[in-house]
Amino acid sequence: MSRNTRTRRTALSVTGVIGGAILAVSLPSMASAHVGVSPDELAVGDHGVLTFSFSHGCEDSPTTALRITMPDGLASVAPTMDGDWDIQVERGDDGLVSAVTYTALTPVPNGLRGAVSMSVGLDENTPESLAFPVVQECVEGSTEWTQLAEDGEDPHSLDAPAPVVSVSADSSSAHGQHDDAQSVEATSGSSDAADPLPVALGAGGLVAGLAGLVVAVLAYRRRA
Structure with a gap:
């Protein structure tokens, strides 16, 4: 084997290491790039404060507004007053809140965390799952976070x-049950944590790249 061939294989292995490292870093970021809600569990008949948070815009464009549609099964909805957001409430024919639009007084730059919250009430007729479709408006463009996983489908595989x-x-067993500011703040950070599956995949890519480098180095030494 020529020296040029050995050098080329070593370079390819190093490229694998770099690619694995990039995968390990980028996949957790991709997994957390969505509008999350905290807490993600409440109890039938309970009242709680839901916090919707994000740390990205539409691509790199700052966020200007969030429009959150209310699911059927909520007994009450009361948006939280916040000096950073203008709040508009829409109601259905039954008088219940059907959607809430939070408009940022100052657009939230990409990479900074933004959050809005509301108090919700549940009753005995509330279904086992409540989906809150969100339309994220930005200075340029918008993103509709409206996809729902089908039976047996991994929610993490959805784009939006x-x-x-x-x-x-x-x-x-519910995670948040009282309108307590401290408990809401403590739980809201959990929605920003990266999903463990992408972390494991990224680590696997890094390990594979390191293994390739080790094999190439050993082969080079045997043939040197």
Whole structure:
């Protein structure tokens, strides 16, 4: 084997390491690039504060507004007053809140966390799952976070999933049950955590790249 061939194989292995490192870093970022809701579980008959958060715009464009559509099954909705957002409430023929639009007084730059919240009430007729379709408006463009996973489909495989809250029959298993600012702040950070599956995949790519480099180096030494 010529020296040029060995050098070329070593370079390819190094490229694999770099690619694995990029995959390990980029996949968690991609997984967290959505509008999340916290807490993601409430109990039947409960009242709680839901916080919808994001840390990205439409591509690189700053976020100007979030329009959140209310699902059927909510007994009450009360948006939280916030000095950073102008709030517009839409109501259906039954008088219940059907949608809430939060318009940023100052556009939220890409890479900075933005959050809005509302108090919701559940009753005995609330279904087991509540989906909140969100339209994210930006200075340039918009993103509709409205996709729902079909039966057996992994929600993480969706390009633009809607925030979903599970409804538990047991109040002791719900994550957020009171309009307590401290508890809401403590739980809201959980929605920004990266999904463990992309982290594992990224780590696997890095390990594969390192293994390729080791094999190439050993082959080079044997043939040198």
